[in-house]
Structures are given as C-alpha cells and as structure tokens.
Amino acid sequence: MPSNCLPSIRDQLCKASDSSGRFLWSAAASVSLGDLLRGSSLGGRLPGLLGRSVLLATQDQLAAALALVELDGVAARLIICPPDLPAEHLHSVMARGGVDAVVSDQGLGGPLCVTCSLTITPVKSEQVERRLTEWVLLTSGTTGGSKMLIHDLRSLTAAIDGLNLETDVVWGTFYDIRRFGGLQILLRALLGRGSLVLSSAAESVGDHLLRLGALGATHISGTPSHWRRVLMSPQARAIAPRYIRLSGEIADQAILNSLHSFYPQAAIAHAFASTEAGLGFEVNDGLEGFPASMVSARGKVAIKIEDNSLRIRSARTALRYVDGEDQALADKEGFVDTGDIVELRGDRYYFLGRRNGVINVGGLKVYPEEVEGVINRHPAVQMSMVRSRRNSITGSLVSADVVLKGEPDLSSANNQIADLKREILQICRESLAAHKVPASIRCVSVLELAAAGKLARHRA
Amino acid sequence: MSVRADVISQILQIRGNTKKESPPLTDDLVLVDSGLDSLAIAILVTRLEDTLGFDPFAEFDDASPPVTLGDFIQCYENAVKLSAVDSRPTV
Numbered sequence: 177m178p179s180n181c182l183p184s185i186r187d188q189l190c191k192a193s194d195s196s197g198r199f200l201w202s203a204a205a206s207v208s209l210g211d212l213l214r215g216s217s218l219g220g221r222l223p224g225l226l227g228r229s230v231l232l233a234t235q236d237q238l239a240a241a242l243a244l245v246e247l248d249g250v251a252a253r254l255i256i257c258p259p260d261l262p263a264e265h266l267h268s269v270m271a272r273g274g275v276d277a278v279v280s281d282q283g284l285g286g287p288l289c290v291t292c293s294l295t296i297t298p299v300k301s302e303q304v305e306r307r308l309t310e311w312v313l314l315t316s317g318t319t320g321g322s323k324m325l326i327h328d329l330r331s332l333t334a335a336i337d338g339l340n341l342e343t344d345v346v347w348g349t350f351y352d353i354r355r356f357g358g359l360q361i362l363l364r365a366l367l368g369r370g371s372l373v374l375s376s377a378a379e380s381v382g383d384h385l386l387r388l389g390a391l392g393a394t395h396i397s398g399t400p401s402h403w404r405r406v407l408m409s410p411q412a413r414a415i416a417p418r419y420i421r422l423s424g425e426i427a428d429q430a431i432l433n434s435l436h437s438f439y440p441q442a443a444i445a446h447a448f449a450s451t452e453a454g455l456g457f458e459v460n461d462g463l464e465g466f467p468a469s470m471v472s473a474r475g476k477v478a479i480k481i482e483d484n485s486l487r488i489r490s491a492r493t494a495l496r497y498v499d500g501e502d503q504a505l506a507d508k509e510g511f512v513d514t515g516d517i518v519e520l521r522g523d524r525y526y527f528l529g530r531r532n533g534v535i536n537v538g539g540l541k542v543y544p545e546e547v548e549g550v551i552n553r554h555p556a557v558q559m560s561m562v563r564s565r566r567n568s569i570t571g572s573l574v575s576a577d578v579v580l581k582g583e584p585d586l587s588s589a590n591n592q593i594a595d596l597k598r599e600i601l602q603i604c605r606e607s608l609a610a611h612k613v614p615a616s617i618r619c620v621s622v623l624e625l626a627a628a629g630k631l632a633r634h635r636a
Numbered sequence: 637m638s639v640r641a642d643v644i645s646q647i648l649q650i651r652g653n654t655k656k657e658s659p660p661l662t663d664d665l666v667l668v669d670s671g672l673d674s675l676a677i678a679i680l681v682t683r684l685e686d687t688l689g690f691d692p693f694a695e696f697d698d699a700s701p702p703v704t705l706g707d708f709i710q711c712y713e714n715a716v717k718l719s720a721v722d723s724r725p726t727v
Contacts, residue, residue, distance in 0.1 A: 538675060568693035569678040605653060615679040616686055 182330050184249025184306050188367055189213055194343065198369070201391055202238035203376035203383075205294050209366075215296035217242035218279065225251055225290060226304060228277040231270055232354075233257040234292060237374050239281045241353055241362055243292045247279065248309050248329060255312040255324070258354045259377065260627035265322070272324055272499050273312055312498055313356055315451045324498035325451050325505075333363055334476070334492045335455040345370035348388040348415075350398030350406075352377070355628055356451040357424050361397050370395070377627075382411040389414035397421040399629040400431045400446075404559040407434055408581070416441065423447040425630050426527040428549035429464040430557070436462060452505060453512045454492030464549070465518075465526035480511060485531060486518050487511040517543060533633060535564040535572050537611040542574050544633070547614065550607045554600050556580050561623050561631050562614065576600075576614040579623055593619055639688065639712045646683045647705075650676050663706030670705060690715055 189195055189209060196210030207217075216222055217239065230251040234240040240256070247254050255273040257266070269275075270286070278286035281293055311332060314322040347365040351358030352375060365372035373391050375384060385406065388396065396417045398406070403422060406412050420435055420442045427446035435444055448456040448466070457477055459466050471479045477490040489511045496505055506512045515532060518525040529543025536542075544562035551560040558579045565575035578600065580593075597617045604613040624632040637645070644661055651658050651671050658671030672680060685691040692715040702708040 538678070565682065566694075567678045567682055568691055569674060569681055573678055573682055575682075601653075611675055615682040 182308065182328075184309075185245050185329065185363075185366055186213065186249060187306065189245070192369055194369065199371045200238055200241050200365075200374065201372070201387075202236065202374045203379050203387065205238060207238065207242060207294060207296060209371075211296045212242055212245060215298045216246060217292050217294065217296055218246055218290055219293070219297055220299045221290045222246055222250060222299075223304065224288065225277055225279070227252045227307070228288070229253040229255070229274045230277045230279055231255045231257060231273065231275040231286070232279050233261075233266070233284055234279075234281045235259075236281050236294065237353055237376070239292050239294055241372075241374065242294070242296075243279050244353075244362070245366065248311075249306040250304055251277075251309050252307065253310040253312060253326075256314070256354050256359070258314050258322075258627065259352050261314065261322070269314070269322075269324065310495075313359070313451050313494075323451075325494040326496050326498055327454070327494050331454055331492050331495060332359065333367060334490070335360075336364055336367055343369050345395055346373065346391060346393045347371065348373040348391075348393035348396040348417075350375050350384070350396075350402035351424075351629055352627065357397070357399070357449065357629070360449065360455060364395075381405050381409045385409055385411040385414045389416070393417060395419040395421070397423070399424040399625075400427050401425060401559065401623070401625050401631050402629045403431055403435060404579075405625070407438060408558050408579070412438065415439075418442055420444045421447060423449050424628065426529070426545045426549065427464060428545075428552050430549070430552035432462055432464060448486070448488075448514075448516075450514055452494050453488045453514050454490065454494065456486075456488045456490070456492075456514070463524070465521075465524045468520060468523050468525055471525070478511070481518060481520075481525070482511075482513075484517050484519070484528075486514045486516045486525075486527075488514060535562075535574055537572055537574060540609075540611045542612045544574075547574060547576065547604065547608060547612050550604050551576055551578060551600055551614075553607075554596070554603055556596055557600065559623055559631075561633070563633070565616065567615075573615040574612060576617045577620045577623060578617055579621065580619060639716055640709050642684065642687055643680075643709050643712060646680055646687070647672065650680055650683070661705060663704060663709070665705045666703060667705060667708055684712065688712065688716075690719070 190213055195213055198209045199206050228251055230247055232240055232243055232254060277288040278284050279290045279292050308328050311327045312324050314324055347361050347370050349358050349361040353359050353362040362372060373388050373393050393415060394417060400422050417439060432444060445458045445460045447458045471481060480487045493512045494505060515530055517528040517531055519528050529545035533544055534541045547562040548560045551557055558581045560576055560578045562574055562576045564572040567573045600617060626632040659665060681691055692711045702711055
C-alpha cells in the first residue's frame with residue numbers, strides 16, 4: 177500500500193482550527209467534531225484496524241460518519257454498507273471485499289468485530305502510519321445485486337478541492353451518507369469547515385424540515401424527488417437555504433422553477449454525479465440539461481457523447497470495481513459510460529433517461545424521465561412517474577402515475593381530475609411523439625421513493 | 637352506458653386528438669382503416685381496460701384478432717356475457 181500523500185480526513189480536520197464549534201447532528205444525537213478529534217467512537221480499538229479491510233455496517237448513520245472519520249487513513253480498505261443492503265447479500269459483500277474486520281453498532285459477528293457508538297471516549301493521540309484508504313461504495317442497483325466500486329479520498333474530494341470554503345455553512349441532506357450522494361455532502365461538510373444535519377429514515381419529511389430549519393441549514397442537498405416532497409410538505413417554509421443542490425436524478429425545468437419561486441434567496445444547482453463516474457459537473461444557470469459547450473471543453477472533467485450516452489473522464493471517477501468484475505469501468509481513453517441518454521436541442525444537451533430504463537412501445541424507445549419532465553410542466557402536478565404498462569397489442573404502453581399539488585376540490589373532484597388529465601395529455605401531445613404520450617394517467621396520493629431517494633422504479 | 641357506447645366514445649376521443657379525416661364508425665368498418673393506427677388501437681384497449689376492468693385480448697390468447705369494428709365490439713360484449721355467467725351464484 178503506498179504511503180499517503182493526501183492527508184486523511186482526521187489530519188485535515190486537525191489542521192482546521194475551528195472544529196469545536198462544528199457538529200454532526202442526527203435526529204437523536206449530536207457530536208462535536210472537536211470532541212471526536214480528541215477521542216474515539218471505536219472505544220480506543222482503532223490501532224487494531226490498521227491496514228485491515230474493514231466492513232462498516234451500522235444501523236445509525238451518525239455512528240457511521242464518526243467511524244469513517246477515524247478509519248480513513250488507517251484501514252487499507254473501507255467497505256461502506258448502505259442502510260438497505262439485504263441481509264442475505266452481506267456475506268457475499270464481505271467475501272468480495274476481502275473483509276477481515278467489521279465495525280458495527282449492532283453486534284454483527286465476523287472476523288474481528290469492533291463496536292462503534294455515539295459515545296466518544298477520550299484517547300491518547302497516537303502517531304499511526306497513515307495510508308491511502310480504499311473506499312468501497314455499493315451502487316443502488318435494483319437487479320443482479322449491487323456493484324462494488326473503489327474510490328479513494330482523492331477521487332471523492334477532487335471536486336471539493338479548490339472550492340471557496342465558507343466557514344458558516346451548515347449542510348443538510350436528504351440522502352444517507354452511506355451512499356455516494358450523501359457521502360459527497362459529508363465530505364464537503366467535514367473538509368469545507370462546515371457542520372452537517374443528517375437525515376433519519378424514521379423521521380417524517382415535516383420533522384426533518386423542522387430540524388433542518390432549527391439548526392439553520394444553509395446548504396441542502398437531495399434528489400429532485402426529495403425536493404418535490406419538500407414542496408408538498410406544510411413545513412416547507414421551515415427551511416431557508418442559501419444553496420439548494422439536486423442530483424441523482426434528472427432535474428427537470430419544473431422542479432428548478434418551483435424551487436426558485438419557493439426559495440428565491442437560494443442559489444440552485446443541479447449536479448451530475450454517480451458512484452461510477454464520481455461528481456461529473458454542476459449546472460448553475462437555473463436551466464435543465466447542460467450547455468453543449470461543456471462537451472469537448474478543456475478542463476478537469478472531459479465529457480463526450482457516444483451512442484447518445486454521456487461519458488465522463490476525470491480524477492473523480494471510481495478507480496475500479498472491487499473484484500475486477502465483469503466489465504471495465506472505463507473505455508480505452510478513460511471515459512466512464514454513465515448510461516444516461518442525452519439529446520442535443522439547440523445549444524444544450526437534455527437528459528432523456530437511463531439506457532436500461534427504456535420502455536419499448538411497438539419497437540420504439542421511450543425514456544420515462546423524458547415523459548415525466550413534460551408532465552411535470554403542468555402547474556398542478558407535483559411529481560410523476562412513468563412506467564411501462566403491458567398491452568396485448570403493442571407489448572408495452574406508457575402509463576403515468578401523477579401526484580397533484582394540494583387536494584382537489586371534493587365537490588367537483590371527478591370533473592376536476594378528468595380536466596387535469598386532459599390538460600396533461602394535451603401538453604404531452606404538443607411536446608412528445610405519439611408513442612411517448614401516456615395511454616393512461618392515474619392520480620395517486622404519493623409515489624414511493626427508494627432508499628437512495630430516487631423514484632422507486634419497479635422494472636421488469 | 638353500454639359496452640358499444642363505451643367503445644364508440646373512446647374511439648371518438650382518441651380520433652379527436654388526431655387531425656386525420658376519419659370514416660364513419662359502422663360495424664363493417666375495417667379497424668385498420670378506421671383512422672386508428674396500431675398505437676391508437678393499443679391506447680383504445682388500455683382505456684377500455686380502465687373503464688370496463690378487463691382486456692379481452694389479453695385473456696384469450698388464441699382468439700383471432702378482430703378485423704372490423706363490429707368484431708372488436710363483439711369481443712368486449714362476449715367478455716361481458718362470459719363474466720356475467722361466471723359470476724352467477726352456484727346454488
């Protein structure tokens with residue numbers, strides 16, 4: 177293992193002089209970064225984890241964050257279990273990752289099990305030889321199990337390096353920090369002199385917003401689906417962010433406009449990021465898609481479009497798959513294929529959807545996200561999900577589930593909903609090819625989100 | 637509303653969204669000449685499934701596809717009759 181030329185998270189935190197006033201907050205507890213630097217959440221058992229391949233599997237998100245700070249630069253490899261990893265996959269993840277130690281707050285068995293907790297015990301500072309830890313992240317793949325991707329602190333933080341670092345930033349995120357999107361925010365908070373308000377799976381959207389508001393969150397991050405739920409909450413006014421960040425799904429113009437009008441004081445950015453490709457780029461002009469000029473432009477991130485899919489090469493992409501796995505991560509030129517299909521219209525590229533999410537209507541492709549983007553333009557629509565519906569004639573047709581803003585007036589609910597459906601279809605017909613227009617629209621009260629905060633698409 | 641009326645009403649709605657000239661809806665009208673392409677027919681079947689609660693073409697795999705509008709309506713009427721027989725009390 178090469179010696180580390182990049183200071184570990186802990187070393188970087190120690191260098192910053194202001195850590196005592198900085199916190200990590202969960203729904204139930206908080207820890208001051210200053211206390212963490214003077215002690216350990218691992219009961220002083222960190223030296224035993226030196227050079228090991230450590231599985232971090234906690235129930236509590238804050239416990240995971242504390243352990244990550246301690247283990248970076250000490251463990252040879254750090255495998256971060258997402259909260260929704262099915263129990264039956266755990267053994268395979270451990271075997272594939274070559275795990276020889278487990279850090280957990282739930283008494284998991286295993287080769288060497290170290291308990292982590294929210295209690296910081298004072299420890300004497302020991303000089304340990306630092307190393308560049310491999311961070312292994314699992315993708316939120318819904319079929320065929322998760323992929324395990326290796327990053328290191330350099331790839332994870334290359335986008336943070338060089339940013340203007342404000343000192344009074346309180347980050348909030350709707351993500352879980354054990355996935356790529358949330359981990360990016362944890363690292364921004366830690367290395368960018370901020371604090372962080374963590375999410376909690378058990379907490380309602382309204383309570384989370386109240387907590388974010390009470391703790392003065394200034395920078396808040398989530399998927400477009402997370403943000404649509406925020407705007408549906410009566411507590412949406414509890415927060416007053418200066419910066420809103422969307423990633424993980426396509427940010428369509430409707431959600432960008434809604435957020436801008438609801439939080440006019442906030443700068444709004446949508447970022448393209450994935451576990452494989454790392455943080456690709458951010459778009460700050462308030463418009464969906466991204467300027468075509470970004471493709472082929474010289475910079476830290478190179479972008480190319482091949483077979484209509486977005487490909488990215490940068491120092492921020494994952495290094496490789498854990499076990500060599502089935503396929504190469506990058507092509508010969510080092511570009512990672514994101515699997516996101518884009519279309520050039522005028523001087524801008526627009527995201528159409530995921531290559532593997534395509535609906536086949538009589539041999540013609542439909543990307544659900546493209547249709548959702550059009551449906552969401554209707555002012556009464558809060559969010560929508562387009563799915564395939566089996567049909568005896570064409571095989572599949574496009575069908576849409578729609579969540580409306582507010583409750584329809586009960587006295588005329590049926591007529592009102594029928595009118596709304598007609599209007600939505602009219603917008604679709606004006607903007608989409610006939611095979612992309614939903615054959616049916618259902619009004620539903622809620623759309624399920626998967627653990628990663630994206631719409632739960634149950635693909636066949 | 638009768639099954640026939642449901643079918644006609646849905647066809648008119650779907651055809652109303654296209655700007656093509658369409659022939660009158662008679663029983664001997666050949667479906668593929670009715671101003672509905674295969675996508676529109678698929679949409680028609682889906683809408684009728686939402687209204688009537690079934691798709692006769694999904695349930696009878698070996699049935700020959702309807703050629704005329706009359707055949708098409710007949711498929712729906714037969715399915716309604718069958719379901720009425722199925723749901724008779726057994727005592």
